[in-house]
Amino acid sequence: xxxxxxxxxxxxxxxxxVVVLCLVSLAxxxxxxxxxxxxxxxxxxxxxxxxxxxxxxxxxFGLDRPIHVQYLSWAKGFLTGNWGRSYRDGRVVLEVIxxxxxxxxxxxxxxxxxxxxxxxxxxIVSAVRQYSLFDHLAxxxxxxxxxxxxxxxxxxxxxxxxxxxxxxPPGNIGTVGAPFALADxxxxxxxxAGTLGVVMVATWSRYTRASMLEVIGEDYxxxxxxxxxxxxxxxxKHALRNALIPLVTLAGLQLPLVFSGALVTETIFTWxxxxxxxxxxxxxxxxxxxxGILVFTxxxxxxxxxxxxxxxxxxxxxxxxx
Amino acid sequence: xxAAVVAAAAPAKAAAPEALAGIFWARxxxxxPAVIxxxxxxxxxxxxxFAGPIAxxxxxxxxxxxxxxxxxxxxxxxxxxxxxxxxLSRLLHAGRISLxxxxxxxxxxxxxxxxxxxxxxxxxxxxxTVLLRLTDAMLSFPPIFMLLALAAFVRPSLxxxxxxxxxxxxxxxxxxxxxxxxxxxxxxxVTGARGLGASGARIMVRHLLPxxxxxxxxxxxxxxxxxxxxxxxxxxxxxxxxxxxWRSWRRPL
Numbered sequence: 001x002x003x004x005x006x007x008x009x010x011x012x013x014x015x016x017x018v019v020v021l022c023l024v025s026l027a028x029x030x031x032x033x034x035x036x037x038x039x040x041x042x043x044x045x046x047x048x049x050x051x052x053x054x055x056x057x058x059x060x061f062g063l064d065r066p067i068h069v070q071y072l073s074w075a076k077g078f079l080t081g082n083w084g085r086s087y088r089d090g091r092v093v094l095e096v097i098x099x100x101x102x103x104x105x106x107x108x109x110x111x112x113x114x115x116x117x118x119x120x121x122x123x124i125v126s127a128v129r130q131y132s133l134f135d136h137l138a139x140x141x142x143x144x145x146x147x148x149x150x151x152x153x154x155x156x157x158x159x160x161x162x163x164x165x166x167x168x169p170p171g172n173i174g175t176v177g178a179p180f181a182l183a184d185x186x187x188x189x190x191x192x193a194g195t196l197g198v199v200m201v202a203t204w205s206r207y208t209r210a211s212m213l214e215v216i217g218e219d220y221x222x223x224x225x226x227x228x229x230x231x232x233x234x235x236x237k238h239a240l241r242n243a244l245i246p247l248v249t250l251a252g253l254q255l256p257l258v259f260s261g262a263l264v265t266e267t268i269f270t271w272x273x274x275x276x277x278x279x280x281x282x283x284x285x286x287x288x289x290x291x292g293i294l295v296f297t298x299x300x301x302x303x304x305x306x307x308x309x310x311x312x313x314x315x316x317x318x319x320x321x322x
Numbered sequence: 323x324x325a326a327v328v329a330a331a332a333p334a335k336a337a338a339p340e341a342l343a344g345i346f347w348a349r350x351x352x353x354x355p356a357v358i359x360x361x362x363x364x365x366x367x368x369x370x371x372f373a374g375p376i377a378x379x380x381x382x383x384x385x386x387x388x389x390x391x392x393x394x395x396x397x398x399x400x401x402x403x404x405x406x407x408x409x410l411s412r413l414l415h416a417g418r419i420s421l422x423x424x425x426x427x428x429x430x431x432x433x434x435x436x437x438x439x440x441x442x443x444x445x446x447x448x449x450x451t452v453l454l455r456l457t458d459a460m461l462s463f464p465p466i467f468m469l470l471a472l473a474a475f476v477r478p479s480l481x482x483x484x485x486x487x488x489x490x491x492x493x494x495x496x497x498x499x500x501x502x503x504x505x506x507x508x509x510x511x512v513t514g515a516r517g518l519g520a521s522g523a524r525i526m527v528r529h530l531l532p533x534x535x536x537x538x539x540x541x542x543x544x545x546x547x548x549x550x551x552x553x554x555x556x557x558x559x560x561x562x563x564x565x566x567x568w569r570s571w572r573r574p575l
Contacts, residue, residue, distance in 0.1 A: 016451065016455050017458075019455065020455050020458050020459050020462075023459055024459050024462045024463070027459070027463075028463065028467075031467075131353075136355060139355065140355075143543075146543070146544060202544075203544055206540045206543065206544065207537070207540055210536040210537055210539065210540045211536070211537065213536065214533075214536050214537075245501045245502060245504075245505055246498055246501060246502060246537050248501065249497050249498050249501040250498075252497070253461070253494055253497060256461070260464070263464070278464060282467075293464075294462065294463070294467070297462055297463075297464065298458075298459075298462030301458055301461045301462045302458050302462075305454065305457075305458055305461075305497070308497075308501070312501060312504055312505070316504075316505045316508075318505065318508035318509075319504045319505055319508065320508075
């Protein structure tokens, strides 16, 4: 694929991305509005709230208009950079999301970087020494890690490290009221990142192992060995490169998570990130914020998959994208 | 991985499927962890099927004087919950739901994912584009969002839960399989098969799909645990929509 071909491919993918974003936002908007309960339902819980007040609130939110009118007005605002205001506190949606992204990126990136490195390393060793003691232990560990529900692991981590040992804080991104200190931030990061990392390591090591095993038996590996290439070089250069395709897919699939966060872990550790923002916004039926998160995530999904497709062609030049 | 070896042997031994089954069985029996796992799964299945006679107690019987009984206390092997109901009995009965939904949803997910992934990777062109943009769209919704939205319109039952979970989780497998197929279809054995006059369908089913078995197995294993997690997460987030009135394994927690 030459430069011209690449440009055409890119242009086509961008057009497709716009179509997907339109469909996703339309579907998401409809689903939100069709689901029972609405933003005004929260206010209805107040005993002093009169029916007229409720109608007025509904009218001010613009929720009494036909749904297609509401969608078009949202879409128009979205395209002009006005993503609306949160029903909860009246803040601009872009600002609400922008506030949460850094915390999520810090949490997810630290969990990911450790998990991917450990997962790759243990997966490679497991594949090279298949059915060794290490392989059996790694397999057992991965199965245990994948079987444990995240919320239970998180609660146990809080119980052991905060409640019994008093060594690590149980939640939040930093000590409340204290000035910013790196050591304090790191201490708050360990438990949530560790909890997330456990499942990620298991996933990455399983995929790496399976993918390496497919490759290791191939003729070209035997040829490389026969030529006298060193074991380490055979594994890293000849085997790993050919085993990378599923790992690139996995990375592409997980890229959106780096920005959209982890719902359960962030909720348990009261981490002020995107995952918790989403959970809270669902509770409040905060439509503008939910739509913002949805479109933001959709863009990242499309980007992640596009990058994966481009990297396939770099790893294996035989891959052709029509 | 035994599956991969079997798959690699497939083209040569295509004429004798019983020989393949024999190789698979021989390797399976020699791999002790696999045998132990199979036995454990079989025991879990049997325990759930015969939950009534084994548990002896009614999982729904409320006994407030037994509230939060410790394990082995007051005749409860694993203790009692906040309403004094027997935890062991509840676990055994819940296993019926969790095992059924977990295995069925995983099977549907893997089959749909493998078929769509193979088609997208091999046929390419418009088919690839449409299927991939569909996966993009489906992946864009956080799983909880989809689960809640679908659950609001569908009456909960074993079958509908299986379908809902499968509908929201086939995309990972599709992308994994498609990525593999993209490189596999350029390899010599595919060119060879095409040269011998094999049809597209035959190349996909006999030559490409068997080579993705390893990745599919990992995806299925990772997926299986998350199925139960999805059902529980929908509960744990205290959704206003009642997603799962059934007692499943994650509920007692």
